[in-house]
Each structure stands twice: as C-alpha cells, then as structure tokens.
Amino acid sequence: MTSVDATSYKSHALKANDRRESRRAAALAVLVLLLVAASFAVPARAGDSYRWLQAATDGWQARAITQNDSCPTATIDGRAVVMTPRARPGDGFAVTICAVNVPKGATNVSIDGAPLAPPPTRVDKILVFGDTGCRLKGMFLQDCNSIRAWPFRLTADMAAEIAPDLVIHVGDYHYRETACPTGVKGCAGSPHGDNWETWNADFFEPGAALLRTAPWVMVRGNHEICARAGKGWTRALSPLPPAEAGACVEREEAYRVDLDNPTLFVLDTTEAEERTVIGQQAAFLRKQLAAAKDMPGPVWYAFHKPIFSLFQSKKGEKLGVNETLAAAAQDGLPSGVQAILSGHLHAFEALSFREDRPAQFVVGVGGTAMDPRIPANFDGATIGEATVEHGRGVAATFGFAIFERGDGEWIVTNYDAHAAPLLRCHLRGRKIDCE
Numbered sequence: 001m002t003s004v005d006a007t008s009y010k011s012h013a014l015k016a017n018d019r020r021e022s023r024r025a026a027a028l029a030v031l032v033l034l035l036v037a038a039s040f041a042v043p044a045r046a047g048d049s050y051r052w053l054q055a056a057t058d059g060w061q062a063r064a065i066t067q068n069d070s071c072p073t074a075t076i077d078g079r080a081v082v083m084t085p086r087a088r089p090g091d092g093f094a095v096t097i098c099a100v101n102v103p104k105g106a107t108n109v110s111i112d113g114a115p116l117a118p119p120p121t122r123v124d125k126i127l128v129f130g131d132t133g134c135r136l137k138g139m140f141l142q143d144c145n146s147i148r149a150w151p152f153r154l155t156a157d158m159a160a161e162i163a164p165d166l167v168i169h170v171g172d173y174h175y176r177e178t179a180c181p182t183g184v185k186g187c188a189g190s191p192h193g194d195n196w197e198t199w200n201a202d203f204f205e206p207g208a209a210l211l212r213t214a215p216w217v218m219v220r221g222n223h224e225i226c227a228r229a230g231k232g233w234t235r236a237l238s239p240l241p242p243a244e245a246g247a248c249v250e251r252e253e254a255y256r257v258d259l260d261n262p263t264l265f266v267l268d269t270t271e272a273e274e275r276t277v278i279g280q281q282a283a284f285l286r287k288q289l290a291a292a293k294d295m296p297g298p299v300w301y302a303f304h305k306p307i308f309s310l311f312q313s314k315k316g317e318k319l320g321v322n323e324t325l326a327a328a329a330q331d332g333l334p335s336g337v338q339a340i341l342s343g344h345l346h347a348f349e350a351l352s353f354r355e356d357r358p359a360q361f362v363v364g365v366g367g368t369a370m371d372p373r374i375p376a377n378f379d380g381a382t383i384g385e386a387t388v389e390h391g392r393g394v395a396a397t398f399g400f401a402i403f404e405r406g407d408g409e410w411i412v413t414n415y416d417a418h419a420a421p422l423l424r425c426h427l428r429g430r431k432i433d434c435e
Helices: 003-015 019-041 152-162 196-204 208-213 226-237 279-289 323-328
Strands: 050-056 059-066 073-076 079-082 084-087 096-102 109-111 114-116 125-129 166-169 216-218 255-257 263-266 299-302 337-342 348-353 359-363 386-394 399-405 410-416 421-428 431-434
Touching: 050 096, 050 114, 050 208, 050 255, 059 073, 059 109, 073 096, 084 226, 125 152, 125 359, 152 208, 152 399, 196 226, 279 323, 348 410, 348 421, 348 431, 359 399, 386 421, 386 431
Parallel strands: 050 216, 125 166, 166 216, 263 299, 299 337, 337 359
Antiparallel strands: 050 059, 059 096, 073 079, 073 109, 084 096, 109 114, 125 399, 255 263, 348 359, 348 386, 399 410, 410 421, 421 431
C-alpha cells in the first residue's frame, strides 16, 4: 500500500471519533499492508481450488471447485463423506464443482483436511455486501488491476478478519462482460464473458479468504440471469440442485435459510423491470414476496433489487422505485417481515417508512464502480407510494455492512474497505435510527 493509502485510512479512523475504533483501525492498517503486499506478490493460479459452505434449498451444503476430475473428500464430525459432482468440466468451465449436504448440527467440517466454518447455530454478527465484480462493459471500464479502484480483495480480506457468523452476498458477482480495449492499462489482461476464468477473477480468487471464514448465503443478482452469467451461477452458486445438463433456471423460487431469529428468506427479483410494470413478472414476484406469510417475526428478506431506494439523476430527479416490485407489493408484505437486504444500487442506504413497511437496507458497495449521486439524508422523501420517515445514504465509498445483535435491536454499521466505520444505525422492529 502507498503512503497515500495509509494516510487516507488514518483519516477515516480519526473521523470516527472513537478511541476503541481508532486503536482497532490502526491494527487493521498494518494488516492491510500485509494483505495488499501478499495479493500482489502471489499471482492467481488457475489450478487453485476453492471451498465454502452455503445455504441451499435443501439445507446447508459444502461446495468445492477443483481442476481434478474427481471430487475431494469431505469430513463431517470425524466421518468421511463423498462429495458428488455438481457440474463437470465443459462449456468454458474447465473445473469440477462438487457438493455435499451438511446437517445443521455439525460442529466440524473440512474438505481435504482444510477446515470450514460449520452451519451457524446462532447468528449475532452478519456481514452483508454485494455488487462485488469489476465492471467491464462497452465504454464502462473499471480499473480491475488497481486494488484502490477495484478493492473487492481488500474488502473481503478485511471482512474476514472481523470473523462474522454469516455472510450474505446480495447479488451481482460477475461484471466483466466485454473485453478490455487494447491499450487500456487499467484492465489489461482481464478475462471476460461467462466462463471460469472470468468468474475466478471476479469472485472466487479475490474472495477466497472470506469464503473459507464463514457460511454464506448467495443471493442472485440481475448479472446472474441466464442471458448474462447464468452458466457460472448455475454451476457454482445457485441454491438449487444441479439441473439436468446444467440448464439455467430463469426464475428461482424463494427459499428459507435454516436460521433462527431472524428467519431469513431469499427471493429472486432479478427480472423485476424498474421503469414500468410487467404483469407476468409482478405475478411471480407477488408470490415471492408472500414467502413468509405464515411465519411469525422477525423475518428478513434478502433479494437483489430493492423495492424502494433513492438516487438522483444527472438532472437532479429523485429516482429509485422499482415499478414491478412495487406493484407486486402493493397489498403489503407479511407482517413478520422486519427488514429487506438488497444491492443493485452501488451505495449504502438505510431507510424506514411512515407507512407500515419493512426497513430497507441497500449494501451494493463490495467493489463495483460506485453510484455517486446518493443523498446523505432523505428524511421525508417520497419514493413511489412510499414516504421515507428516516433515511441515510453513503455514496462513493466501497466496503460492507455488519449487522450485530443488540438488546432488542440490531446495530447496523456501514464500514469502508479498510474496516473504518462510516455510519451506524439501529434497527428496532421496522424502524431505523441512524447516528
């Protein structure tokens, strides 16, 4: 890391005006230097294997990616179990992707002797972020070769040091859709397209440390629809059982993650048209949004596109309602739903409403080029049919959010990529209050 980076990090910590956070930030600064140096000293190797634990529609699964034809051996509470191929090499993916179910009560899980965090029995510290890939699409070029311009590796490594009980990725893992133009140094050498090399560069290699650290919930983003990066999503991250011939599923049904307090449901909102109401989509989404209709609270929903968020156009217009999702939700969400976790907008936002609606958190800050026109305060703003009672936003700052269980509340802190705190909010019922 350059001296400019270190100075910037120090200034963020001082602004926190909290001695405990400052001491912690100083220690993390040393770690940043080591992590960044290591990231440049050790180049990515195509043969590297990856392992993680994630929520699936039928419970928790350990998954692994290997270049071998056969799957590695998993050990669950001292018993060797067979991992089975979820996807074999082919169609641009020269790797084998393996999976095995892990019972919730398991306490020791490993793959080829390398330990994994077991399924959580209680979650007190949840890390949330999304929109982590490096944008390469036409004229939209992000500097994928700079850890400052695309800090996902730094964000993931710093987040791993916090040791969360659970990681929720709110979607959009894959962003390198077109080739880096000749002569552009910032993205020179980058792969692109829905293939293993791109998925490895955009997600698996930079996120490897955090993948090993905690169980994950993988939310599908609109970049993972079948027409964009559906092959990689279906093979590696989808919660569904492997489809025949690796066929991508256009609409994935909502599913419940095996957690207690809060109960978590994951929904697929990837095709929700933002500018106008699409009736067929709204019918599917109405069913999705009713997933927790028989569940007592507190329930959290995680889906990629938020119903209500706020940003300003270049002309100063306030925008943010997803018209199709709003139509699907017009009769209200189940009363037990306390909060919605989303991404899609590349910023951090926390909103609660005058009407009886769930609080909305937008955490699309993991690494993709940021959306700059985000108001810091939007109390009283009208977004479609919703009126914001309390709303705060943080623009143009990469990072993640930590949800920590408190006494009758959840304390939600937005951190920058160096793990310096930027904004702290309190979630009580469906209402938030931010400091």
